[in-house]
Amino acid sequence: QQQVKQSPQSLIVQKGGISIINCAYENTAFDYFPWYQQFPGKGPALLIAIRPDVSEKKEGRFTISFNKSAKQFSLHIMDSQPGDSATYFCAASPYFDFNKFYFGSGTKLNVKP
Amino acid sequence: DAGVIQSPRHEVTEMGQEVTLRCKPISGHNSLFWYRQTMMRGLELLIYFNNNVPIDDSGMPEDRFSAKMPNASFSTLKIQPSEPRDSAVYFCATSTGGSSNQPQHFGDGTRLSIL
Numbered sequence: 001q002q003q004v005k006q007s008p009q010s011l012i013v014q015k016g017g018i019s020i021i022n023c024a025y026e027n028t029a030f031d032y033f034p035w036y037q038q039f040p041g042k043g044p045a046l047l048i049a050i051r052p053d054v055s056e057k058k059e060g061r062f063t064i065s066f067n068k069s070a071k072q073f074s075l076h077i078m079d080s081q082p083g084d085s086a087t088y089f090c091a092a093s094p095y096f097d098f099n100k101f102y103f104g105s106g107t108k109l110n111v112k113p
Numbered sequence: 114d115a116g117v118i119q120s121p122r123h124e125v126t127e128m129g130q131e132v133t134l135r136c137k138p139i140s141g142h143n144s145l146f147w148y149r150q151t152m153m154r155g156l157e158l159l160i161y162f163n164n165n166v167p168i169d170d171s172g173m174p175e176d177r178f179s180a181k182m183p184n185a186s187f188s189t190l191k192i193q194p195s196e197p198r199d200s201a202v203y204f205c206a207t208s209t210g211g212s213s214n215q216p217q218h219f220g221d222g223t224r225l226s227i228l
Contacts, residue, residue, distance in 0.1 A: 032214035043117070043204050043219030044156070051214075089156065098214040099144055100169065103156040 003027060004092050006104025013111050019077040021107045023090035026071060030092040034101070035064065035075050038087045047088070048075075080111045115139070117220035119205050125226045131193040134223045136205030137186060144210035146217060147180055147190050150202045162188065163210055195227045 005024045013019045023033075031052055036044035050057045050064040050073065057064045063076040077084055090104040118137040126132055138145050146161040160170040165182045173180070177196070182188040192199055202224050206217040 034216060036219075041221065043206070043221045045219065046216040049214075049216060093214050097169075099146075099161055099163065099208070099210070100158065101217060105155045 002105065003102040004090060004104040006090050006107060008107060009105070010108045011110070013080045013109065015080065015082060015111055015113050017080050017111075019075075019080045019084065019109055019111070021075045021088050021090070021109070022072065023074065023092075023104050024070075024072045025092050025102075027092070027094065028071070029094040029096060030102075031095040032093040032098065033064070033066065033073050034091050034093075035062075036089045036091065036103075038089065038106075044089055077109075080109075082111045082113050085109055085111050117205055117207050117218055119203075119220035119223050121223060122221065123224045123226075125228065126195060127228050128196055129194045130227075131191065132195045132199075132225060132227075134190040134203050134205075134225070136188045136190075136220060138188070138205070138207035139218055140186070142207035142209055142218070143185075144208045144215075144217075145182060145188050146206040146208075147188070148204040148206060148219075150204060150222070156204075159190070197227045200225055200227050 034049035035047045037047045038044040048059045052068050061078045066073045087106045087108045089106050091101045093101050120135045147159040150156045159172040160180045162182045180190045202222045204222045206219040208215040208217045
C-alpha cells in the first residue's frame with residue numbers, strides 16, 4: 001500500500017515553463033514533507049522540505065505548496081531549466097517515527113531546451 | 114565535506130553467492146538507513162539504525178538479508194544467498210537523528226545485478 005501517492009509519473013516541460021508535481025497522503029500523523037531530486041547514477045538529494053504549520057515554502061525557483069485539509073502537497077519549479085531534468089520524489093514522515101520516510105513513486109521530469 | 118560513501122558502486126555476481134554492501138556515514142550522523150530502489154517498488158526502507166542499534170528492520174524482505182553497524186563509522190548489508198530478484202540499486206542514507214525530523218543524506222548507491 002502506497003502511503004504517499006505521487007503524480008504524474010513523467011512530465012515534459014519547455015525551458016522557462018513551470019513544472020508541477022503533486023503528492024497526496026492519508027495518514028494524518030505525517031508532519032514532515034521533504035522533496036528529493038535524483039539524477040541518473042546518483043542518490044536522491046534533499047531539495048526542499050515543509051512542515052504542516054505553513055502553507056508554502058520557497059527556495060529560489062522551487063516552491064512547496066501544502067494543503068493540510070486536502071492532505072496534498074506539491075512542488076512547483078519556476079522557470080524550469082534543462083539542468084532540472086531529473087527524477088523527483090516526495091516523501092512524508094510521521095511525528096511518532098520521524099526517522100521513517102515514506103517515498104512517493106517518483107516523477108521523471110524532462111525540460112526541453 | 115565527505116558525503117555518505119558506499120562501496121562497491123557496482124556488483125555483478127551469480128545467484129547463490131554472498132553479497133556484502135558497505136556504507137560509511139557522514140561523520141557525526143547518528144542514524145543510518147538502508148534503502149532498495151527498483152522500478153517496480155520504488156524506494157523502500159529496509160532497515161535503520163540509531164546510535165548503531167537496529168531500530169526497525171520490518172522492511173527487510175527475508176532472512177537472506179542482514180545488516181550490521183559495528184561502529185558509528187561503518188555499516189554492512191549482506192545478502193546470502195543472493196537471488197536474481199535481489200537485483201536493484203541499494204542506497205545508504207544517514208541523518209543527524211535527534212528528537213525531530215531531520216533530512217536524510219543519501220550515498221550514490223550500489224547497483225547490484227544477480228545473474
